[in-house]
Amino acid sequence: MALVHKLLTGTYSLGKCPKPSIALCPLLGSRFANYCSSSLPKTVAVPDKASSQRKTEGDLQGHHQREVGLDISSPEEKPEVSFDKAIKDEIKDHFRRLKDEIVNHWIGPEGRPLHEVLMEQARVVWQFRGKEDLDKWIVTSDKTIGGKSEVFLKMGKNNHSAVLYGTLSSDAPQDGESGRSGYCAMISRIPRGSFERKKYYDWSQFNTLYLRVRGDGRPWMVNIREDTNIMQRTNQMYSYFMFTRGGPYWQEVKIPFSKFFFSNQGRIRDAQYQLLLDKISSIGFTLADKVDGPFFLEIDFIGVFTDPAHTEEFAYENSPELNPRLFK
Template identity: 80%
Template sequence: MALVPKLLSDTYVLRKCLRPGAALRPFLALRVADYCSSSLQKPVTPPGKASQQRSTQQGLQGHSQKEVALDVTFPEDKPEFNFDKAIKDEVKNHLRLLKDEIVSHWIGPEGRPMHEVLLEQAKVVWQFRGKEDLDKWIVTSDKTIGGRSEIFLKMGKNNQSALLYGTLSSEAPQDGESKESGYCAMISRIPRGAFERKKSYDWSQFNTLYLRVRGDGRPWMVNIREDTDFIQRKNQMYSYFMFTRGGPYWQEVKIPFSKFFFSNQGRIRDAQHQLLLDKISTIGFTLADKVDGPFFLEIDFIGVFSDPAHKEEFAYENSPELNPRLFK
C-alpha cells in the first residue's frame, strides 16, 4: 500500500515528460511495464531498520488517500495550444490598435476634440497607480558592467506612487578596464503602436517638465531622448538636474525645456542644440553623485506644463565657430 503513491507519481512523471506517438507506444509500453515490475520488487531491509520502515509505512498509509486524490489531472486533459488561433487574435488586437490610432488622429486624443487638447496647459504623461504603470519603465545599474550598485522599483503606499530605491556603490568593476562606476537609472519604455511601430510624444505646445516627487536630498539627472533611427545618434540626450530636498513632504519640480543641455556619450558638447519637443522618445532619471549608500525617490506623476511666465527659448549660447550651421 505504501508503494501506491510512488507508483502513481512515477507514472505521472513519465506521462508528463513523454507523450509518445503511435509508432513508439508499443515500445514504451514494454519499458513502462519493466519499470513498474522493478519498482514493485520488495527491497531487502536490514534487521536494524525494520522497525523504522514499519513506522514509515504506517505514516504513508495514513496519507495515501490524500496523495492519490490530488493526482487526478493528466496532461491529456489540458487544452492544446492552437497556434493559428493565437496568430489571428494577435492580428485582431493590432488592427484594433490601428483603428484607435486613426480615430484619435482625426477626432482627437482619447476621444476629446482637438481644440480642447491644444488649449490645455498641463498634461499628466505618466502616473503610478498600479503594476501596469510600472511595466512602462525599466531600471538598470552598473551591474551590467560588473558594478555593485542595486536598484529596485515597486509601488508605494496605497498604490498612489512609485518607489525607486536601492544602494549606490562607486567601487569599480574588477575587469582591468573600468576605472569608474556607480550609477542607477530608471528609463521609460519606448511607446509602441499597432504592429509594434515606434511612437513618440508631442510636447510642442508645452514649455516645462512638471513632476511631483519626494526624495532623500540627492540630486538626480533627468534625461530626455529624441525619437531617431540613426545609429550614430543613439547616445545623444538632453539633460538637466533635479534636486530633491529630503524630508517627509512632497515637492513639485518644474524644469523648463529650454534648460536641458545637449550631451553625447555622456559628455556635454560645446555646440548646443535645442530639444525638439515633437519627437520625444523616452525620459529617464539617473543617480550618479558618487555618494555610496542607500537612496530612494518616490514619484507621484510626471507631466508637462505650459508656463505663460516663461519666455526663454534656449538657455545656452552658440557661436559661429562652435555651430556654424545655426548662422548660415
C-alpha cells in the same frame, strides 16, 4: 519537413515544443510568445479509488497544495497547441489598435476633441496608480558592466506613487577595463502602436517639465531622449539637474525645456542644440553622485505644462566656431 508540418497545423505536443520567442515574429507581441503557457487547457482526472485517496491526502496537506495538484497534467495526456489561433488573435489585436489610432486621429488625440487638446495648459504624462503603470518603466544599474549597485522599483503606499530605491556603489568592476562605476537609472519605455510601431510624445505646446517627487536629498539627472530611429542618435540625450530636499514633504519640481543641455555618450558637447519637443521618445532619471549607500526617490506623477512667465527659448549660447550649421 514533418516537424514543420506539425508546427503549422498546430498539432505538435507541448512536451516536445519549446516556448516560442518574440524574435520569431517581430510584428507580434508577447501574447504569441506566452500563448503556449496561457492557452493550455487544464486536465481533470477521472475519479476512481486511487484518485480519491490522493485527494484525501491533499486535503490533509492544505488548500494551497490542492490547487497546485490540480494544475499538474497527467503524463499520459498531451495537450495540443494551436499556433494558428495565437497568430490570428495577435493580428486581430493589432488591427483593433490600428483602428483606434485612426479613429482617435479624426476625433482628436486620445479620443478628445482637438480644440480641447490645443487649449490645455497642463498634461499628466505618467502617473503611478497600479502595476500597469510600473510596466511602462525599466530600471538599470552598473551591474550590467560588472558593478555592485542595486536598484528596484515598486508601488508606494496606498498605490498612489512609485518608489525607486536601492544601493549605490562606486566600486569599479575588477575586469581590468572599467575604471569608473556607480550609477542607477529609471527609464520610460518607448510607446508602441499597432504592429509594434514606435510612437512619440508631442510636447511642442508646452515649455516646462513638471514633477511631484519626494527624495532623500540626493541630486538626480533628468534625461530626455528624442527620436532614436537614426543610428547616430542612440547615445544622444538632453539633461538637467533635479535636486531633492529630503524629509517627509513632497516637492514640485518645474524644469523649463530651454534649460536642458545636449550631451553625447555622457559628455556635454560644446555645440548645443535645442530640444525638439514634437519627437520625444522617453524620459529617465539617473543617480551618479559618487556617494555610496542607500537611496530612494518617490514619484507621484510626471507631466508638462505651459508657464506664461517663462519666455526663454534657449538658455545656451552658440557661435559660428562652435556650431557652424546654425549660422549658415
